[in-house]
Amino acid sequence: MTDISAFLTGLASSLPAAALRDVAPHYLAEPRGRWDGHACAIVAPATTEEAALALRLASDAGVPVIPYGGGTGLVGGQVANGGPAPLLISLERMTRIREVYPDENVMIVEAGAILSDVHDAAEKVQRLFPLSIAAKGSARIGGLLATNAGGVNVLRYGNARDLCLGLEAVMPDGSIWHGLKRLRKDNTGYDLRNLLVGSEGTLGLITAASLKLAPKPAGEGTALMVVDGPGAALKLLALARDHMGEGVSAFELMHREGLSFLAETMPQVRQPWDDAPEWFVLIDVGLARGLDPAGALETLFEAAFDAGLTSDGMIAQSEGQRQEFWNIRESIPEANRHIGAISSHDVSLPLGEIAGFVAQAPAALAKIGAFRINCFGHLGDGNLHYNVFPVPGRSRADHDDQRDAIKGCVHDLVDAMGGSVSAEHGIGRLKVGDLERYGDPAKLAAMRAIKTALDPKGIMNPGAVLRG
Template identity: 65%
Template sequence: MPLNPADDIFAQALSTILPPDSVRPSEPRHLEEPRGRWQGCSSWVALPRSTEEVSKIVKTCGAKQVGIIPYGGGTGLVGGQVAPKGPAPLLLSLERMTAIRAVHPLENVATVEAGAILADVQSAALNAQRLFPLSLASEGSARIGGLLSTNAGGTNVLRYGNARDLVLGLEAVLPDGKIWNGLKRLRKDNTGYDLRHLLLGAEGTLGIITAASLKLFPRPSTVGTALLTVPSPQAALSLLAMARDRMGDTVTGFELMNRTGFDFLSECLPDIRQPWKQAPEWTVLIEISLPTGLSPQDALEEIFAEGFEQELVTDGLIAQSLAQAQSFWDMREHIPSANRAIGAISSHDISVPLSLLPDFIERAGMALADLGDFRINCFGHLGDGNLHYNVFPPKGRDRALCNDRRDAIKTCIHDLVHALDGSISAEHGIGRFKIDDLERYGDPAKLAAMRAIKTALDPTGIMNPGAVLR
């Protein structure tokens, strides 16, 4: 069934059933995605203040056959929040629904609205002497609804899991406008199909998350951070195994970084302090979190000593203060900003089985060398097998002159990932940018089931049309 545009007449009709100032013309920020690849075509945005208002909006869009794009913080990198073509959809922004509804320290649960910014949820947990462990570079602007709808990853997946692993219950508006009151705080609930996990990661195509009950954790008493130089990705992988054998789940972060990333920081963000004159070829950033009475510095020194003895580590720095630890993380978290400043020809968010990561890095580099002269910035969450493998033009060459190589580069990388039984979207989702890739590499039975679910729940196709499924 064809969709209708969210035009001026529709916006005026919608305004009559909502409080004043709930429907506005969209702003440029609503129509841009961070990499500047696509420009959205919507002209109106709805700004509800409650779940009931979201329900009214969805029911009206269903009746008028108008598409809806849920809008969070706008930080998504696969185009899930922008529609560059087709009948102009209504943007539904949850930026006014920011309440921390309740924090239950004894239960280790916080109930928050979908528009809450991640950093504010972290602060609310901290005020209750608890930890909400989801952490990523955009946490100062990314909103909970978008993070859950894309099943965000981040730097703590190694210990705490992806976003879906941090959710006990959801409140959501389904495509027919009905409100699902699923905000339970239960750890065990075997009462039929799990709608929670169906909506988590669905990118707004099956409903709109309006609130969530999130898992909290005890705050670690002490945290230790170190930068360790390793001779190769294989050595880094062996170091991770050794550290986890020794420290178990207290290893909360293990990030792999290549010299190219540090060169980009020096080139574009010279204010980001680096602790060396010449960056090493490969570095890992390791973080451990320990209970009271244990010293993370001692533990990291033991890991370094054993790693050095096994020739897995050649040098290293153990942070001696919170400020120094933060400076280490600042380097890691600003690498994506430096990447954007340089301008990638093709960016890839991939995962492969952990033991095959070194093989992927070697084979991908060789395959790209056959395609041309490129700079490769390979970095990411080694602990959970997720790499950000980004390809750039040679220094001094304009990216625009290499754009004709983008498809060949992407195909080269994704074919290799698929051959290694990996994923072409580890943590960013499918959005609109990766629909072709999902169709090419996705399992046919899974795609058929996804289409059947979409048709059953959203038969008129109004929920984020054109995202995830064509």
């Protein structure tokens, strides 16, 4: 049996006082309020060596460990809601931008660096770190890599995994892997970097990363265009890429319900239409020097209108208006939280199946009950956020007994269409059962073997991704 008292005494005597934190409530919560966690202690190391020492002590004592970034994860990977109280290792003090190599388009940052600060550091050297999510002001690089975060720019630049060249990490036994290389090519055996990226803290603790930067587009433009539905939106995307190639940075699908939720809960967000269309897309482009983004978007609109793909639209005429358009998209998740979803679904589908899924899912859900649906997401990479809400006058608590049926209905349809029940949020604790239900048996067996090999004591984030 673990002697927690001796473990805590060892932590206090081995680490600087500044590394020890009170077990405060904000460390034990998650954004959707589904779980309250617990912890025996919280450590905030200032260096990789301090993190390694804390993990080594936990390994020796057999104490579970939860890596903690910004706490913004949506699948419960950052909270332990059962089992022995874990040690929570927060990266909040490891925030340094260690090195920037603008000529190489590389930046080395510590895992606790906040995403918006990384954006600012890249901006200072006229570069772009393309990963962008709504929680950019609080999400930390370590958590973004541990969950292989997606966001709005995946269409052009890829997921977090695609933006990472190397890692520094503490392994479950407390040893440090020094993998902060700046190489595009390194074919020297198993790819430990890509194993840790997306592992959700179950295989090790990421402490720093070498990140890919990109040249800043010389000109950027944004437009909103009305479409008849997801099928027309996909044709519009194909037309946009025919016109501008890889200059299309983001292509976001939104529904009238999202604007309705904004009007209901966040009236300060300026609405683009007095009479909202049922479906519309936000198109963001970044073009090379000498090319005019607004002109390119106008040409695209004319071609799309002639082809019957769009009936109305507006092109941002200033940076301020461009930010207003983006503010609509980035505010929708917050409006969703104010309304209170019964069940939220982060799914991906083959592009050719998206229109069919959006058409079929409401009828399937109607067999369970009456709901409001807000469907939006990153259409260009097939990622939809398909969220189910109570009708006006009812709350999500009124539907607690239907939540599993709703999730099963949506996920069964996604799986039948060759999709994934976790596109960008990860598995965490919320979707462990879904992974078991829909995952390939050979893949699951390989995952368990990897977990056992790298974490034989099973101390790293137990209960996340794989059932403990």
